[in-house]
Amino acid sequence: MDEYSFEKIDYSIRPAKCVERRLIGQTLSYLAAVFPIKNYRYVGFGSLWFVDFVLFHRWLQIEKMISIEQAAEIGQMPKRFNFNKPLRCIKVLAGTARQCLPTALRGKQKTIAWLDYDGNLESALSGDLSVTLPAMSDGNFLLISTNAHNGQLKNKKRNDEAVSEVEYLETIAPDLVPANASERVTKKEFPGLASEILTNALIARTKELGKDLEYVPIWTFVYQDGAPMITVGGAFLSAASRAQFASLRLFERFDFLSSDSTPVNIALPVVTLREKLYLDALMPANPPPALGRLKFEMEQTSLDAFIRFYNYIPTFGELAW
Amino acid sequence: MATKPEETHYAIAQASKAFFIDMLTRDITLEDCILDLLDNAVDGAKKRSGPSSGSKKYAGTTATIEFANDYFQIVDNGSGISIAEAEKYAFRFGHEELDKKTTAHVIGAYGIGMKRAMFKLGNLVHLATSTGKESFVLNLNVAHWKKEKDPVWRFPLTKVVAAGTTVERGTSIRIREPHPEISERLTNPRFENMLRRVIQRDYGYILSQGFEVSLNGVKLKAEIPEFRQSDDLAPGVANEVVRKVAIRVKAGLAEAPPDDTSAEAGSPKADRWGWYVVCNDRVVVSGDKSGLTGWGTDEVPSWHPQYNGFLGIVEFNGPAAELPWLTTKRNVDPTHPAYVRALVKMKEMTALFTTYTNRRKGSAKVAKAKEKAAPKVPVTQFSLNQQLKLPSFEDHKVTVVEFRKPDKEIKALGRALGLVLPSASEVGMRAFEYAYEREVK
Numbered sequence: 001m002d003e004y005s006f007e008k009i010d011y012s013i014r015p016a017k018c019v020e021r022r023l024i025g026q027t028l029s030y031l032a033a034v035f036p037i038k039n040y041r042y043v044g045f046g047s048l049w050f051v052d053f054v055l056f057h058r059w060l061q062i063e064k065m066i067s068i069e070q071a072a073e074i075g076q077m078p079k080r081f082n083f084n085k086p087l088r089c090i091k092v093l094a095g096t097a098r099q100c101l102p103t104a105l106r107g108k109q110k111t112i113a114w115l116d117y118d119g120n121l122e123s124a125l126s127g128d129l130s131v132t133l134p135a136m137s138d139g140n141f142l143l144i145s146t147n148a149h150n151g152q153l154k155n156k157k158r159n160d161e162a163v164s165e166v167e168y169l170e171t172i173a174p175d176l177v178p179a180n181a182s183e184r185v186t187k188k189e190f191p192g193l194a195s196e197i198l199t200n201a202l203i204a205r206t207k208e209l210g211k212d213l214e215y216v217p218i219w220t221f222v223y224q225d226g227a228p229m230i231t232v233g234g235a236f237l238s239a240a241s242r243a244q245f246a247s248l249r250l251f252e253r254f255d256f257l258s259s260d261s262t263p264v265n266i267a268l269p270v271v272t273l274r275e276k277l278y279l280d281a282l283m284p285a286n287p288p289p290a291l292g293r294l295k296f297e298m299e300q301t302s303l304d305a306f307i308r309f310y311n312y313i314p315t316f317g318e319l320a321w
Numbered sequence: 322m323a324t325k326p327e328e329t330h331y332a333i334a335q336a337s338k339a340f341f342i343d344m345l346t347r348d349i350t351l352e353d354c355i356l357d358l359l360d361n362a363v364d365g366a367k368k369r370s371g372p373s374s375g376s377k378k379y380a381g382t383t384a385t386i387e388f389a390n391d392y393f394q395i396v397d398n399g400s401g402i403s404i405a406e407a408e409k410y411a412f413r414f415g416h417e418e419l420d421k422k423t424t425a426h427v428i429g430a431y432g433i434g435m436k437r438a439m440f441k442l443g444n445l446v447h448l449a450t451s452t453g454k455e456s457f458v459l460n461l462n463v464a465h466w467k468k469e470k471d472p473v474w475r476f477p478l479t480k481v482v483a484a485g486t487t488v489e490r491g492t493s494i495r496i497r498e499p500h501p502e503i504s505e506r507l508t509n510p511r512f513e514n515m516l517r518r519v520i521q522r523d524y525g526y527i528l529s530q531g532f533e534v535s536l537n538g539v540k541l542k543a544e545i546p547e548f549r550q551s552d553d554l555a556p557g558v559a560n561e562v563v564r565k566v567a568i569r570v571k572a573g574l575a576e577a578p579p580d581d582t583s584a585e586a587g588s589p590k591a592d593r594w595g596w597y598v599v600c601n602d603r604v605v606v607s608g609d610k611s612g613l614t615g616w617g618t619d620e621v622p623s624w625h626p627q628y629n630g631f632l633g634i635v636e637f638n639g640p641a642a643e644l645p646w647l648t649t650k651r652n653v654d655p656t657h658p659a660y661v662r663a664l665v666k667m668k669e670m671t672a673l674f675t676t677y678t679n680r681r682k683g684s685a686k687v688a689k690a691k692e693k694a695a696p697k698v699p700v701t702q703f704s705l706n707q708q709l710k711l712p713s714f715e716d717h718k719v720t721v722v723e724f725r726k727p728d729k730e731i732k733a734l735g736r737a738l739g740l741v742l743p744s745a746s747e748v749g750m751r752a753f754e755y756a757y758e759r760e761v762k
Contacts, residue, residue: 154739155739156739156740156741157738157739157740157741158740158741158743158747159577159579159580159581159747160577160580160689161577161693163741167589168741170589171589171741171742172741172742174589175511175514175515175518176510176511176514177514178514179514179517179536179539180539200510200511203508203509203510204509204510204511207505207508207509208509
C-alpha cells in the first residue's frame with residue numbers, strides 16, 4: 001500500500017483529473033483524422049468507476065476495452081468490478097498490471113494504454129514498463145500517471161546510510177536523471193523533474209527496443225486534486241507516421257500539449273456554478289475580459305486558467321434520489 | 322601455370338580509405354571517440370598553459386561540447402593547430418614513427434584519435450583552428466573524399482592566414498550529417514547523462530586542475546574518488562619508477578563494505594569500486610574487478626560484493642608513448658613493463674583489503690563504526706609512501722539467521738523502513754536491528 005495518495009475517494013469527482021481526461025480525449029479525437037482511433041483497443045485501470053472508459057467510448061467510439069484490476073486478484077470483490085461495468089464492451093482482467101499487461105496488449109491491434117498509477121515514480125518506472133514497451137508498435141499511444149509529491153524522495157537508506165534524493169532517483173532511473181536534478185527535488189519543482197525522467201525513460205527505452213519506432217511526447221500534465229500528480233503520454237511512431245503526425249500540426253492547434261516534457265499545469269480556478277455560467281457566457285474571449293469589468297473579484301491567474309480550460313471544466317452538483 | 326623465374330610478384334599492402342573510414346571506426350565506441358576529441362582539447366590546453374605544474378595548471382582553458390540529432394560540435398580555446406603541423410602530420414593517419422623521443426606528458430600519442438572520431442561521427446566535417454597568429458579552415462565531405470582517386474591522401478586547407486590572424490585561438494570541430502546510428506544515440510537521453518558521468522569521472526583529475534568542460538550547456542564537475550582516513554585506517558601508497566614512467570599505486574577503503582552480500586543485494590554504486598588506471602591524469606580503466614587488475618589471480622580472490630567499498634588507483638605519468646594504454650584509451654596493455662611492475666603492488670594491497678573484509682564479519686558493527694567515523698579525503702591528496710592500514714578488533718562469534726516470509730510483507734516492510742530497492746536479506750537485518758534496539762539495548 002502506498003503512503004502518498006491512496007485516497008479512497010470517488011474518482012469521478014476529481015476536477016483536475018476530469019479536465020485531464022477530456023484534454024486527452026479531445027487530442028485523440030483530433031488524431032483520429034490520421035489514426036483510426038475507433039478501431040483501437042483501450043487498456044486502462046478502470047477501478048469501480050470506469051470514467052475514462054465511458055469517455056473514450058463516447059468520444060472516440062472505441063469498442064474494445066480492457067480494465068486491469070488488482071483488487072479483484074486479491075479476491076476481495078471479484079463480482080463488484082464486473083457489476084459496475086458501465087458498458088458491455090469492457091472486459092475486466094484480474095491481476096497485477098505486470099501479470100495482465102501481456103494478455104491485454106497481445107496481438108497486432110493498435111492500442112491506447114493508460115497506466116494510471118496512484119503510486120510513486122519508482123513504481124511507474126518498474127517492471128510494468130518492461131512488459132508494455134515491447135508490445136508497443138507504430139501508432140500506439142501510452143499514458144502514465146504517477147504521484148509527484150517530493151516526499152517520496154525523503155528518508156531513504158541503503159547499507160545503513162542516508163541516500164540523497166538525487167542518488168535515489170539515479171538508482172531507480174539510471175542515466176535518465178538530468179544534470180540539474182539536485183535543484184529540482186523541491187515540492188514545487190519535483191513534478192516537472194519526475195515528468196522529465198519519465199519522458200526520458202520512454203524515449204530511451206523505446207530507442208533501445210531496436211525497432212523503427214520513436215516515442216513522441218504529446219501530453220505532460222501536472223495536477224493536484226489532493227496529492228500532486230503527473231501524467232506523461234505520447235505516441236510510438238515510425239518515420240512515416242511521424243510525418244503524418246507532423247502534418248496534423250497538433251502543437252499549434254492545442255496549447256495544452258507538450259512536445260517535450262515541459263509540464264502543463266492543470267490548475268483550475270475555484271468558481272461557483274453561478275460564476276462559471278457567467279464566465280462561460282463571455283467565452284470565447286479574444287481579447288480576454290479586463291478583471292475590473294467582471295461582476296466579481298478574480299485573480300488574473302484564475303481568469304487565465306479559466307480561459308484556457310473552460311471547455312473542459314466539469315460541473316458537479318448534488319443529486320437527491 | 323608456370324611463371325617465368327626472373328619475374329618478381331608483389332602482393333599489394335597499401336592501405337585503403339575504407340579501412341580508416343569504415344573499419345577502424347568499428348573498434349571504438351561513440352563515447353570513446355568523443356573522449357578522443359576531448360583529449361586533443363586537453364593537450365591543446367596543456368600546450369597553451371605550458372609545462373607549468375601546480376594545482377591549477379589548466380586554469381582558463383575550456384572545451385564546449387554540444388550535440389543534437391543533426392550535429393556534433395566541440396570547441397576549445399587551446400593552442401590550435403599551426404599550418405605547418407597541419408601540412409606535415411596533424412591529419413596523417415598515424416605518426417611516421419611512434420614518437421618515443423618526445424618527453425611531453427600528453428594524452429594524444431598515436432595520431433589516430435581525431436580522424437577516427439570524425440569518421441565515426443558523420444559525413445561533413447568543418448574544422449576551424451587558430452594558434453592566435455595563424456589560422457585555417459578544413460572542410461571535408463568524407464563520402465566525396467572516399468571516392469577521390471588522387472594517390473596522395475590530403476585534405477584542402479582554406480581561409481589560410483599565415484600571420485596576424487584575427488580568429489581567436491582554439492579549435493572547433495563541427496560534424497554535420499551524423500551517421501544514422503550516431504544520430505540515434507545522440508538523441509537518446511541516456512547518452513548525454515552517461516557521457517556527463519563518464520567525463521566527470523575520467524577527466525576528474527584534469528577538471529579539478531582548472532580545465533572547464535561544458536556539455537550541452539551544463540558545466541561539468543570533477544569527480545574525484547575519496548579514501549577514508551583516520552587513526553584506525555589509511556590507504557596504502559607506493560611509488561615506483563620504471564624507465565621514464567612514474568608509477569603510483571594507492572588503495573584503501575572508500576566506504577564501509579555492505580552488511581548484505583547476498584546474490585540479490587543490489588548495489589547501484591558498485592561500478593565505483595575496484596581499480597582505476599590513470600595515465601597522465603586521464604582515467605583509462607575505471608572500477609575494474611577483473612583479472613586485468615589482479616582480481617582472481619595468485620593470492621587475490623575473485624571480486625565479490627563483500628569488497629564493495631574498496632578503491633584502488635594506479636597512476637602512470639610519463640611520455641605518452643611510454644605509457645601502458647591502448648589506442649582507444651579505454652584499456653591497458655597488461656604485459657607492459659610499467660604495468661607489470663605496478664600489478665605486483667596492486668595485488669599486495671588488494672589482498673590486505675580482502676582479508677580484512679573477512680576478518681571484520683565477526684565485528685561488523687564495531688568495524689562499521691570505525692569506518693564511517695573516518696573522514697573522506699580526495700585520492701589526489703596522497704602521494705608519499707605509506708602502509709595500508711585497516712581497523713583491528715577482537716573477534717566475536719556470529720551465526721547466520723534464516724527465515725521465510727511472504728514477498729509482499731518483505732516489500733512492505735522495506736518500504737516502511739525507507740530502504741532503497743532492498744534485498745530480502747537487508748530487510749531481515751534491519752528488522753532484527755530494529756527489534757534489538759528497542760527490546761534489548
